[in-house]
């Protein structure tokens with residue numbers, strides 16, 4: 001006795017055929033003349049955020065960015081970058097309602113396809129050493145947790161309608177330090193990233209019924225301003241790929257998670273670390 005499958009078009013491949021090739025091309029709205037996709041990216045001015053903004057803008061996305069510094073048109077060549085930049089300190093939770101209002105103003109009712117919570121801080125001692133739970137001030141704990149954990153919660157809450165309208169995708173940037181003691185990352189940073197990884201799981205569960213996917217990426221040692229000067233000497237020998245990563249290698253994974261190529265991926269935390277966690 002065989003299976004009685006309906007011989008009609010009710011059973012379909014959930015992924016449209018156009019998305020089976022290179023996700024970068026499939027998502028290039030400009031190339032396909034489709035609606036332009038929009039992302040909100042925190043911390044787009046430097047490092048991983050900067051590489052992410054460049055990659056998405058090359059693929060035709062519109063980038064709305066948030067950071068403390070004003071927009072630098074020379075370093076950030078993406079279109080309408082100045083108008084779409086919200087200058088704000090996300091570690092001050094009282095500023096979050098203003099950030100959300102500013103983003104909504106720029107969206108003007110348009111859907112939001114991606115929210116990438118990338119801005120983060122990893123404070124060190126004046127000598128550049130890791131800050132321990134014995135020595136970190138209450139003020140530093142609060143600043144780190146507000147930026148690294150609370151801002152992603154409030155941004156997603158505040159922009160929920162816009163994300164739902166796009167069946168959008170959230171990517172939280174965690175860290176290898178969230179799952180193991182790290183020689184340079186301090187306790188406040190590590191625990192904020194561990195909490196962000198747990199939050200990703202909780203949000204993925206809660207947002208799934210609304211068609212919103214929530215994932216995280218956990219970078220290892222990536223060459224940005226955040227990297228401690230001794231990283232190459234002390235850590236590279238124990239990284240299986242024997243090098244630190246580059247911001248664009250992280251950006252490509254964020255892009256994958258925000259693309260239709262990842263349409264069945266939610267609640268994942270993708271390590272990007274050259275095998276450092278193995």
Ligand SMILES: NC(=O)c1ccc[n+]([C@@H]2O[C@H](COP(=O)([O-])OP(=O)(O)OC[C@H]3O[C@@H](n4cnc5c(N)ncnc54)[C@H](OP(=O)(O)O)[C@@H]3O)[C@@H](O)[C@H]2O)c1
Pocket residue numbers: 042043044045046047048049066067068069070088089090091092117118119120121122147173174175176218219220221222223224225226227
């Ligand atoms: N680099 C690594 O090896 C590594 C490893 C694991 C995880 N990560 C994570 O990856 C993310 C990006 O790191 P990165 O290395 O690219 O850092 P980065 O080069 O130091 O850049 C940080 C970005 O966040 C913005 N930012 C910092 N504080 C902010 C605040 N209070 N409000 C708004 N924006 C703020 C900065 O812009 P302004 O200064 O203009 O505010 C900047 O654009 C972080 O979440 C970090 O924890 C990095």
